[in-house]
Amino acid sequence: MRFVPSEEQRLFASSLDKLLDQADTPSVIRSWASGDHAPGRRLWTSLAEAGVFALTVPEEHDGAGLLPVELVIAMHELGRHAVPGPLVETATAAALLTAAGETRWLPRIAAGEALVSLAAPYALDADTADLVLTVQDGVLHEAEPTGMLRPSIDPARRLFEVTPTRELGDADGTALDLAALACAAQHLGVGRRLLEVSVDYARTRHQYGHPIGEYQAVKHHLADALIDLEFARPLVHAAALAHGTADFPRDTAAAKIAAAEAAYRTAKTALQVHGAIGYTDEYAPSLWIRKARALHTAWGSPATHRTRLMAAL
Amino acid sequence: MDLDFSPAHEAFRAEARAWLRARVPAEPLPSLETAEGFAAHRAWERTLGADRYATVNWPEEYGGRGASPLEWLIFEEEYYAAGAPGRVSQNGVNLLAPTLFEHGTPDQLRRVLPPMARGEVIWAQAWSEPGAGSDLAALRSTATRADGGWLLNGQKTWSSRAAFADRAFGLFRSDPGSERHRGLTYLMFPLDAAGVTIRPIGRLDGKPAFAELFLDDVFVPDEDVIGEPGNGWKVAMSTAGNERGLTLRSPGRYTAAADRLLALWRDRGDPSDTALRDRVANAWLKARAYRLKGFETISRTDDIGAESSLNKVFWSEFDIELHETALDLLGPDGELDGDWLEGYVFSLAGPIYAGTNEVQRNVIAERVLGLPRGAR
Incomplete structure (x- = not known):
């Protein structure tokens, strides 16, 4: 029993953090939102070099094997930095394609060359994705976008409706749980960053002659955010460890509920603590605040997962 | 990262389970x-103590x-899953003993701990005073130097278990000119000593869960001072950390209660009442989160320090x-005397004692998040 990340896992997280700190993700996000995917694609290549997209690809296809713990650690960092693109979808697609025997895409996914969208029901970034997938009645299909962009509250999430074009094989049911778990980890990272920037802001923003972080009303909001985030993390880690066991769907549902509610509540706290500036499009934290709302219902809302959880119990 | 129990841990669990059963x-x-x-409950502590299961x-x-x-976490899981009684020895075992392990003399450890482990001596805490609750450093009860010891005077209140316990521990102002955290001394004293008057206080439901203590020249020998005289605040804070961490409310207590709640839901819940169902789901989820947080905490090599306040707020509000969920599930039976109601009344004190949750949130904001201290 050692229920904390290993030294290697901690180093993996901090190397991603460093890489992303230097990447100026807010400007990458804004380009992505406007339809210019070039800076985002370059960032994907760097992330692939750091090993991110190999985490759900088998070793015989140039991957690292399926490493759920490393996956949630990586997704948490990608969420903290609000990296745009079909991150959860590409990671999940690798598992689905492996199970369906469609292996030719796998080395390209691991290398960060193939962005894969997976409809749920809207396909994220289907306009730039190299492959679009959808699961219908338990069968994995290749698909193509139909119609116009459906704008999301998160400008970095470019959603499209899709129609299936070609059957690929049976869809691995646990792969969709993997998507919910990866999304939970990403969401938790979004919440963590929003707490960090809110604490920084509360330390420096003065009103009535004092930093607003001196006032107990503000302190208590931020303390509650930390409690929520801190008690959601172990559920996410435990669900990753349950991958491959019968408890995986149950534990994933628990992780998604806790992470979504913690991150979303933290986003509302962040907005309140920042005041009017937080409510502006121009100010970078708004990119995280909007993502926190979008991820709340992506890959199953807390209500959906609560129903699943109680069914499992 | 793993959540695996070794064969030795499984054996420990099996042995505890069989003993409890x-x-x-x-x-x-x-x-x-x-x-x-x-x-x-005192008799039950003796049963536990006879086989070294009290501590x-x-x-x-x-x-x-x-x-x-x-192994302690495993024991606690088995203890509460078995439906074993609440621990009347808790003040001594979880608050005083950790302080003694850190600051006690070898003689104190030998004198105090074995009778506590055997369930022979039950301890009460004597922290709060009428003018010193969350702001414990405002305390005014005194310890005055006497030949070979100290004389205690003043009034303590909200003293848990003091209505029936044998001994108590607490902080006293030993330097008359001192203020706040300075000049305090940590002492242990018998509740049947000359000069001690105990007035039980009924808690919310009328049961005498705590008491007021009036102290009038109560003599305490030097050997019952813990740590250096005048250094009591520092000594006591090592106890406060324990109180807010895992020990006061072990995760096992919640996982067992959540399992019982789930059974109650299956037995009496209306499946179409999804609002209540979701509250049951939340209870299971939070119990699991606290259990996993416990495993995370014991896996860490650094000192959790002020992060113990996160646990205190979490378990007390949860x-x-x-x-509440259980009482709502019970419907008209929810107001009737029973285990769930007893647990409910007990739970209501959680956000108040051991430092109110408002104080805990200040601690989290200032000492964990690094926000500036401000006017209180």
Whole structure:
């Protein structure tokens, strides 16, 4: 029993953090939102070099094997930095394609060359994705976008409706749980960053002659955010460890509920603590605040997962 | 990262489970906040102590089993899953003993710990005073130098278990000119000593769960001072950390209660009442989160420090939520005397004692998040 990340896992997280700190993700996000995917694609290549997209690809296809713990650690960092693109979808697609025997895409996914969208029901970034997938009645299909962009509250999430074009094989049911778990980890990272920037802001923003972080009303909001985030993390880690066991769907549902509610509540706290500036499009934290709302219902809302959880119990 | 129990841990669990199955009373004991219930719980502590199960994580020489923190968590899971009685020895075992392990003399450890482990001496805490609650440093009760010891004077209040316990521990102002955290001394004293008057206080439901203590020249020998005289605040804070961490409310207590709530839901819940169902789901989820957080905490190599306040806020507010859900599930039976109601009344005190949750949130904001201190 050692229920904390290993030294290697901690180093993996901090190397991603460093890489992303230097990447100026807010400007990458804004380009992505406007339809210019070039800076985002370059960032994907760097992330692939750091090993991110190999985490759900088998070793015989140039991957690292399926490493759920490393996956949630990586997704948490990608969420903290609000990296745009079909991150959860590409990671999940690798598992689905492996199970369906469609292996030719796998080395390209691991290398960060193939962005894969997976409809749920809207396909994220289907306009730039190299492959679009959808699961219908338990069968994995290749698909193509139909119609116009459906704008999301998160400008970095470019959603499209899709129609299936070609059957690929049976869809691995646990792969969709993997998507919910990866999304939970990403969401938790979004919440963590929003707490960090809110604490920084509360330390420096003065009103009535004092930093607003001196006032107990503000302190208590931020303390509650930390409690929520801190008690959601172990559920996410435990669900990753349950991958491959019968408890995986149950534990994933628990992780998604806790992470979504913690991150979303933290986003509302962040907005309140920042005041009017937080409510502006121009100010970078708004990119995280909007993502926190979008991820709340992506890959199953807390209500959906609560129903699943109680069914499992 | 893993959540695996070794064969040795599984064996420890199996042994504890078998022991508990053979000995846990078939009928729940009467409330430990009554004279009759206190006596029954005291007898249960002796049963636990006879086989070193009252204090599994203590060294063997003091009556424990030398259990690791993980084994302690395992024992607690089994203890509450078995439906075993509440722990009347909790003040001594979880608050005083950790302080003694850190600051006590070898003589104090030998004198105080074994009788505590055997359930022979039950301890009460004597922290709060009429003018010193969350702001404990405002305390005014005094310890005055006397030949070979100290004379205690003043008034303590909200003293948990003091209506029926044997001894108490607390802080006293030993330097008359001192203020706030300075000049305090940590002392232990018998509740039947000359000069001690105990007035039981009924808690919300009328049961005498705590008491006022009036102290009039109560003599305490030097050997019952813990740490250096005048250094009591520092000594006491090592206890406060424990109180807010895992030990006061072990995760096992919540996982067992959540399982019972789930059983109650299956038994009496209306499947179409998804609002109540979701509250049951939340209880299970939070119990699991606290359990996993416990494993995370014991896996860490650094000192959790002020992060213990996160646990205190979490378990105290979750405890109320869980019991409220059960009472709502019981419907018209929810107001009737019973285990769930007893647990509910007990839970209501959680956000108040051991430092109110408002104080805990200040601690989290200032010492964990690094926000500036401000006017209180």
